[in-house]
């Protein structure tokens with residue numbers, strides 16, 4: 627059971643493999659709902675919340691404790707959209723609902739190549755999506771009934787996802803009196 631929040635709104639996690647469209651959707655959701663969008667990758671970059679470098683994955687290692695310390699008060703206030711390609715280190719109590727975006731591997735390959743990913747990094751991320759690693763991580767980390775998979779292949783999918791989540795936020799606010 628998520629704690630009763632009488633304040634700003636629900637806390638939503640948008641997760642999925644890099645390139646599936648988390649930031650694009652989260653930004654639009656924030657604009658339309660007034661909830662605060664927090665891109666954990668940017669938060670870490672801005673504050674140097676890193677702890678070394680992962681040569682194999684070719685990316686800095688997130689200092690999860692520092693990120694959690696930073697998020698704790700915001701989550702307690704409610705009304706956040708957290709955007710990150712991982713979720714097993716967030717406490718279960720953080721989120722009222724979790725959305726996992728999913729993208730067809732050919733489309734994802736093209737999006738990541740356009741972003742400049744290549745070689746092993748590109749292949750690893752596409753394989754991560756094919757193997758549904760983030761979907762399984764979300765299902766293992768949160769109660770199954772709050773985890774929802776959403777297709778994110780086309781701009782029509784994005785619009786549908788936006789409207790669906792906005793409707794959910796409106797219903798949540800009505801039910802929780804805010």
Ligand code: DAT
Nearest residue numbers: 644645646647648649650778779780781784
């Ligand atoms: P992420 O935050 O998951 O890494 P993004 O929001 O930066 O992904 O999107 C990656 C690219 O894909 C970007 O150029 C926008 C595009 N995109 C995102 N969602 C899409 C969708 N549903 N349909 C088509 N293109 C999409």
